[in-house]
Amino acid sequence: xxxxxxxxxxxxxxxxxxxxxxxxxxxxxxxxxxxxxxxxxxxxxxxxxxxxxxxxxxxxxxxxxxxxxxxxxxxxxxxxxxxxxxxxxxxxxxxxxxxxxxxxxxxxxxxxxxxxxxxxxxxxxxxxxxxxxxxxxxxxxxxxxxxxxxxxx
Numbered sequence: 001x002x003x004x005x006x007x008x009x010x011x012x013x014x015x016x017x018x019x020x021x022x023x024x025x026x027x028x029x030x031x032x033x034x035x036x037x038x039x040x041x042x043x044x045x046x047x048x049x050x051x052x053x054x055x056x057x058x059x060x061x062x063x064x065x066x067x068x069x070x071x072x073x074x075x076x077x078x079x080x081x082x083x084x085x086x087x088x089x090x091x092x093x094x095x096x097x098x099x100x101x102x103x104x105x106x107x108x109x110x111x112x113x114x115x116x117x118x119x120x121x122x123x124x125x126x127x128x129x130x131x132x133x134x135x136x137x138x139x140x141x142x143x144x145x146x147x148x149x150x151x152x153x
Contacts, residue, residue: 004049004056004092005034022081026088030059053093053137060089097139105134106147124148 008031015023034055038047047055063086070079097105109131113123127148135144 002047002049002052004052005031005047008034008052008092022084023088026085030056030089033059050136056089056092057137060086060093063089094138097135102135102139102143102147103151106131106144106151109134110148110151123152127152 008027012024012027012031015027034047034052037051037055038044063082067079067082067086070076070082106127109127110123112130113126124145128145131144131148132141
């Protein structure tokens with residue numbers, strides 16, 4: 001079992017013992033999503049920590065989007081629950097990049113792409129290819145793309 005998945009299991013056990021319903025429900029749903037991913041496809045397999053992290057990030061994103069939808073629908077109690085679940089999942093994700101850190105990484109990727117001959121707005125794909133592995137899981141793709149467009153313009 002991967003270390004992140006083992007941590008989720010251990011924390012679930014602690015949450016159940018502490019009667020923390022929010023945390024235990026959130027961790028159960030996340031572990032279920034991980035288990036579904038492990039058995040999807042032709043053969044069952046063990047996920048790496050990186051893959052588990054991606055699933056947790058996907059689950060956190062679902063919570064953010066659901067909270068926004070509940071807010072628009074006027075269901076603030078449900079929105080608050082979704083936000084609380086998102087905060088539980090945030091404990092298992094790497095610390096997000098600040099705007100300054102993201103700009104610095106993108107600037108380095110733009111410079112690297114220019115050295116390889118990529119110029120102007122058409123270099124977007126080349127820059128994204130360079131910067132995405134560096135920011136994996138620490139910044140939203142839309143935020144990265146906006147930073148790249150800003151520096152290429």
